[in-house]
Amino acid sequence: MNLADxxxxxxxxxxxxxxxxxxxxxxxxxxxxxxxVINFAQGEFAMLGALVMVTLTDRGIPMPVGFLLAALxxxxxxxxxxxxxxxxxxRGSALTLxxxxxxxxxxxxxxxxxxxxxxxxxxxxxxxGPPLQIGGAIIVRQGLWVLAxxxxxxxxxxAFFTRTYAGKAVQACAIHPTASRLMGIRVDRMFLLAFTLxxxxxxxxxxxxxxxxxxxxxxGLMLGxxxxxxxxxxxxxxxxxxxxxxxxxxxxxxxxAGLVSSGYKDAVxxxxxxxxxxAQVARLLPWRVVEEA
Numbered sequence: 001m002n003l004a005d006x007x008x009x010x011x012x013x014x015x016x017x018x019x020x021x022x023x024x025x026x027x028x029x030x031x032x033x034x035x036x037v038i039n040f041a042q043g044e045f046a047m048l049g050a051l052v053m054v055t056l057t058d059r060g061i062p063m064p065v066g067f068l069l070a071a072l073x074x075x076x077x078x079x080x081x082x083x084x085x086x087x088x089x090x091r092g093s094a095l096t097l098x099x100x101x102x103x104x105x106x107x108x109x110x111x112x113x114x115x116x117x118x119x120x121x122x123x124x125x126x127x128x129g130p131p132l133q134i135g136g137a138i139i140v141r142q143g144l145w146v147l148a149x150x151x152x153x154x155x156x157x158x159a160f161f162t163r164t165y166a167g168k169a170v171q172a173c174a175i176h177p178t179a180s181r182l183m184g185i186r187v188d189r190m191f192l193l194a195f196t197l198x199x200x201x202x203x204x205x206x207x208x209x210x211x212x213x214x215x216x217x218x219x220g221l222m223l224g225x226x227x228x229x230x231x232x233x234x235x236x237x238x239x240x241x242x243x244x245x246x247x248x249x250x251x252x253x254x255x256x257a258g259l260v261s262s263g264y265k266d267a268v269x270x271x272x273x274x275x276x277x278x279a280q281v282a283r284l285l286p287w288r289v290v291e292e293a
Contacts, residue, residue: 005136010258011251012134016143016212018250019150020046023205024227025234025242026157027198032236033174034194036094040101041081043224044108045202049074050215051112053207054121063126071203077108078199082192090191105224112217120214123207142211149208153201154243161239170194174237222266229269232276 024042031039052073056066085100125142132139161167172180173190181187205223206215213219230249234241249269257265 002136006258007255008135009137010254012137012139012143013258014251014254015247016139016146016250017209017253018247019146020205020209020223020246021226021230021249022243022246023150023153023201024223025230025246026153026239027201028228028231029234029236029239029242030170030201031194031198032231034170034177035086035090035191037086037097037101038094038228038236039081039195039198040098040224040228041105041108042198042202042227043220043222044105044112045074045078045199045220046206046209046223047112047215047217047220048077048108048206049203050123050206050210050219051116051121051217052203053210054123054215055116057123063124067207070207071200074203074206075196075200078195078197078202079192081199082195086195087188087191090188105220109217109220116215116217118217120216122214123210125211126208140212142208146208146212149204153204157197157239166193226269229273232273 024046027042027045028039031037031042049070053066053070056069057063061069081101081104085104086097089096089100125140126145127141129141132141132144161171169180169185170190170193172183172185173187177187180190202220205227206219209223226249227246230246231242233245233248234243249272252272253265253268256268
């Protein structure tokens with residue numbers, strides 16, 4: 001395989017992984033935009049979605065039904081997190097809420113360890129067959145499913161936020177919660193909806209990537225951190241920015257692993273995060289990573 005084919009291979013692999021980071025990053029953006037809470041339990045939604053999907057398929061439930069049920073389970077966990085942990089102290093400081101989401105992440109991971117154990121669990125690919133050849137590169141069929149599902153989710157979210165009353169209410173709360181409340185919007189319900197959507201997004205990300213990477217109780221930690229970096233690229237408030245950030249991060253990781261060393265792959269995300277923080281402090285960015293009060 002020549003260098004051009006190798007680069008194409010790394011780009012395709014990066015796009016597949018980037019789609020997962022983009023989905024998880026969107027969850028961070030939706031929650032932060034509405035609630036101003038950075039939800040570090042977002043990666044655990046992906047882990048739960050993958051493990052629930054494995055359990056359902058092992059019990060003979062058809063894959064489309066299992067996909068829907070696992071996604072709904074992610075939505076339910078997201079709603080439970082908001083209702084049980086965030087809502088009672090929603091007027092607390094940002095640091096308090098951040099610590100709560102970190103604690104929730106640890107609790108969810110520990111519960112998954114008790115239920116599913118430490119062994120990686122396989123999930124069958126959505127469609128069988130050999131990998132496909134694109135030019136001089138190879139892509140597994142599940143990789144195409146990752147991209148297709150991610151694009152469908154992006155289109156669905158765009159339609160939801162621009163064509164439905166609930167979506168526009170969420171946007172209004174993201175812009176100005178007080179004004180939204182004065183206009184009759186139930187801001188507390190929008191908080192709940194934001195966490196519910198984030199839970200579903202995380203679960204879908206975990207479901208579609210599990211046939212490629214296997215499902216484990218601790219897979220959500222690194223996925224959550226990478227998704228957070230994707231969200232930061234978009235300033236934590238821009239869904240398109242999070243999507244671009246996710247794909248950019250996936251491509252850079254893949255190129256680094258292939259052209260430099262796989263040992264540096266995970267360092268790419270943290271290097272990007274450090275560079276963004278430094279650029280923001282120096283006011284070199286055309287946007288702010290977080291809005292100031």
